[in-house]
Amino acid sequence: xxxxxxxxxxxxxxxxxxxxxxxxxxxxxxxxxxxxxxxxxxxxxxxxxxxxxxxxxxxxxxxxxxxxxxxxxxxxxxxxxxxxxxxxxxxxxxxxxxxxxxxxxxxxxxxxxxxxxxxxxxxxxxxxxxxxxxxxxxxxxxxxxxxxxxxxxxxxxxxxxxxxxxxxxxxxxxxxxxxxxxxxxxxxxxxxxxxxxxxxxxxxxxxxxxxxxxxxxxxxxxxxxxxxxxxxxxxxxxxxxxxxxxxxxxxxxxxxxxxxxxxxxxxxxxxxxxxxxxxxxxxxxxxxxxxxxxxxxxxxxxxxxxxxxxxxxxxxxxxxxxxxxxxxxxxxxxxxxxxxxxxxxxxxxxxxxxxxxxxxxxxxxxxxxxxxxxxxxxxxxxxxxxxxxxxxxx
Numbered sequence: 001x002x003x004x005x006x007x008x009x010x011x012x013x014x015x016x017x018x019x020x021x022x023x024x025x026x027x028x029x030x031x032x033x034x035x036x037x038x039x040x041x042x043x044x045x046x047x048x049x050x051x052x053x054x055x056x057x058x059x060x061x062x063x064x065x066x067x068x069x070x071x072x073x074x075x076x077x078x079x080x081x082x083x084x085x086x087x088x089x090x091x092x093x094x095x096x097x098x099x100x101x102x103x104x105x106x107x108x109x110x111x112x113x114x115x116x117x118x119x120x121x122x123x124x125x126x127x128x129x130x131x132x133x134x135x136x137x138x139x140x141x142x143x144x145x146x147x148x149x150x151x152x153x154x155x156x157x158x159x160x161x162x163x164x165x166x167x168x169x170x171x172x173x174x175x176x177x178x179x180x181x182x183x184x185x186x187x188x189x190x191x192x193x194x195x196x197x198x199x200x201x202x203x204x205x206x207x208x209x210x211x212x213x214x215x216x217x218x219x220x221x222x223x224x225x226x227x228x229x230x231x232x233x234x235x236x237x238x239x240x241x242x243x244x245x246x247x248x249x250x251x252x253x254x255x256x257x258x259x260x261x262x263x264x265x266x267x268x269x270x271x272x273x274x275x276x277x278x279x280x281x282x283x284x285x286x287x288x289x290x291x292x293x294x295x296x297x298x299x300x301x302x303x304x305x306x307x308x309x310x311x312x313x314x315x316x317x318x319x320x321x322x323x324x325x326x327x328x329x330x331x332x333x334x335x336x337x338x339x340x341x342x343x344x345x346x347x348x349x350x351x352x353x354x355x356x357x358x359x360x361x362x363x364x365x366x367x368x369x370x371x372x373x374x375x376x377x378x379x380x381x382x383x384x385x386x387x388x389x390x391x392x393x394x
Contacts, residue, residue: 077219083202086216097123134165167195325390
């Protein structure tokens, strides 16, 4: 008589082994088998650790979340399908119709759109305030204000938020402080140690670091709030790809090294750009001419991140010439790659804003953001010399 297991289409279980892999295996399983209903209950009720269905969690997402938890000094964070899904999960998972949220007025373009157009459709009131001035947030508070969303360093204008003032204000008023820590990363700033209630990342960027994954991360200090965010993410299907999580975990292993090299290159590039004819201004938090450099020194502990923004004279024609002249630099709306990338707010991240609105935020047609990578610094500076020269010749 044949063994019944030989006739099964999908045998359950992995080979027995007294050894274990030294790297996290990639697990593409959608479903996970339990032995009994009691065992399944124990997992759902938290009495046992396990996995049930990939939308509710899977091994690669859990491992990655735990790694980022350790960087941020928290437990229970979750990985989502993108940075924007993490932002939305934090807001929609904890707010209700009739609540009010204040956002920084220089948030990433899609976050601005979420604040201005999408949340109001669900009955959540929104307003924007200058994140460099805690008093502006104080003036924007309403009786129904439940949350504040800020970036420590804004995208792409690189303004440094008044984190101390905003955190004190939120604590005094009982308002949830949500901090997008994507640009600064836990290497430069620890939001939970400085009054944040929720921390958000686009893992796609510097944490993963290779422009080959799309992931987000969100963690709340309070377990009840974290459960609300988790339930919303699971219900709305913000499932992270196991393969992307696996790649991001590999990228995270070199995060500290990449951060240091990219930041050193960014300091050099910012100083170099400031010497070039045709460059109207350079924005980098640690430069003495940055409007928030004193605050940056105080809250970032001497770290400045790998982002540099600058503006050249001329309009779209000059911008096109600069992008063409930056040979070997990817002109792409992303950041945090091992290679340097160049982006143009007016045609990418903030294209939904009117020209007048972009001008008010300092994003002219000649405004560029550079995500500085790991190249040899002198070679990188030479490329930008060439690019700026091309822009001046239009």
